[in-house]
Amino acid sequence: MPPFDIPEGDPFGPHNLPYGVFSLPGSADRTVGVRLGDQVLDAGAAAQALGSPHAALLARPTLNPLLAAGRTTWSEVRRTLTDAVTDPAHRTTLEPLLHPLPSVALHLPFEVADYVDFYSSEHHARNAGSIFRPDAGDTLLPNWKHLPIGYHGRAGTVVVSGTDVVRPSGQRKTPADPAPVFGPSARLDIEAEVGFVVGAPSRHGHPVALADFREHVFGLCLLNDWSARDIQAWEYVPLGPFLAKSFATSVSAWITPLEALEEARVAPPRRTHPLLPYLDDSATEPAGYDLRISVALNGQVVAEPPFSTMYWTAAQQLAHLTVNGASLRTGDLYGSGTVSGPAEHQRGSLLELTWNGRDPLDLPGGKRTFLEDGDEVTLSAWAPGPDGLRVGLGEVRGRVVAGS
Template sequence: MPPFDLPEGDPFGTHNLPYGVFSLPGSDSARRVGVRLGDHVLDAGKAAYALGSPYAPLLAQDSLNPLLAAGHTTWSDVRRALTAWVTVPAHQEAIADLLHPLSSVTLHLPFEVADYVDFYASENHARNVGQIFRPDAEDSLTPNWKHLPIGYHGRSGTVVVSGTDVVRPSGQRKAPADAEPVFGPSVRLDIEAEVGFVVGTPSEMGRPVALGDFREHVFGLCLLNDWSARDVQAWEYVPLGPFLGKSFATSVSAWITPLDALEDARVAPPERTHPLLPYLDDSGPDVEPGGYDLRISVAINGHVVSEPPFSTMYWTAAQQLAHMTVNGASLRTGDLYGSGTVSGPTEGERGSLLELTWNGRDPLELPDGKRAFLEDGDVVTLSAWAPGPGGVRVGLGEVTGRVVAS
């Protein structure tokens, strides 16, 4: 089938057009910005030059950062141009040779990550974690949880693209029965199914970003796996929070889906049960729906173990952006922030092994044996889609990683 003649309902059709960075084999191996169409990727920079587009300097790059920095108006203009290139017959003819099968290219981290922040926005996840670690507490949520989106700063240098192996981390750990901590490879390696949001337009230090300015700053989203060493994390996190139990690896999908492709996936967030301070209050009639209906699937060694629904997230990406800048902290092009583990209300919708196995008490039954936590050689794959125009799906790609021994 010719690259432009896609099957009806293809999740990577012209309604989607996510961005990535790829290289070709052989002597012409430079990295370049690509746009996915079906099971092909378009060399966006060369296509722009072939068609005499003014956006060629933005697209003929080795990362998405120049496009990210160009701002919301340019993002929309470039998207309209790309749509014309892949739908108008005369344009199709001019760029047909610039479409490459995905099977023939190497995909790379699509943007240079500036700062990385991770949140804790799912009430279902937070309650599950509270019940696991504080079973006698009167409330499984901490007192601040319904008042602000809890988060922490991660390590941008260990954000890796889908397909990158993850080395089992080592660190200090101390089981309840141990008299002293020990050092060695984590024995409770976990995943967290998340969605990452990619910042394009920077902000000025000292000036908070309002809820209503979310779409002026955030370019798009990707899938994110926040790998977690639960035993290392449990020993180190008091009193300052996550450190080595989280910082060893964060995997992201190779494709960044523009927010403009997700208009039909926008939904209202869950009902608020506590009043919010004005900078977080999204209840007004002038505030656009901040939630997204994203359907996530988690598989271990090809076996689906969970299907977390992103629409259940209590805190929205707009609220997270407003909160992490309310103190005057500035945004930079390439900032990445994670939603936090996505978990739904049922057992089959939990986004971490910590919850799925209830901290190892109830191991998962997989075709190749039981799993309380990840074993060396395990391959974890997150995939997702969102509702699109006319009932078609918008594919969000996948993020995969294989655990290798330390």
């Protein structure tokens, strides 16, 4: 057992150590912390007390300096923290630097530079195609098996878990309406996703190869891509999502480093179409992740999407994102796209779970097709870890409130 009385098998034990940013009651000062069970360790103060040369990177109000330091430093910092929390000799030094999780305020852990969202679950894409193009011979669009489809989102409206989501307003028009109308979205939805956080930047004009994914991506987190389906249906032709997505994207307060997920790496599903060389991962190390996600609506689990079924991997998404020479910046965030599996209970959006409102969910608080004001959505997840342990991912929670 580790020296801080962490329960055996705790998914946030020393094998995990996700990074976040917190502040103490009555203080506006923010600093980097790592989660240890149901406590938060002041990582900057711990590093300083232990004489770490990287203490300055951790005594900051955001993760960005650590992210920018690169993979070698990420590994050194993680090794130092792991040694510290597993060595009983450090207990006296570190115990005053531990704070109960409920007693601290958690903040957006990094400054988001750019935000991109993908569309990489074949099950989600086929479900959406069946809903919106029921008469199509193939529910996938012709390009889908050849490249990871994505769109550029709005970095300024990425919010930390626990932030209320104001119901967006916008134009909408059904086929029966003679003209568009303006008002609050009546078909507000969620998308259960995984977000990948870029650390080390890249040079403009120099694509990032598949093999360099882990040199640039620091870690991952759960992500909820809130979506106004009625606004989206009217606006998305011909340029894709805009106001239907840009009002809020919720992310976890905890970023799990990729190093904590070594045992969760898996091969992606079998590819059915030949890939161009920059996306061909047939000879590379497995780049999929076995993440088990749960979606709860008002406390009731309504879906359990498996991330291992994603057709396009995060490494392929990064390669495609930069293949035209677009550069990476520290703090870039890109979403996986909605995670859905083959079974009905594995669908990662209400659009799919209710089949566009045709089949309402029967919940203890009443039936739901899309979200109502006051509804709270919580995403949680775990992954296989070392020695049979689970690696917990920080939850993403958001409550819908009425617009002004």
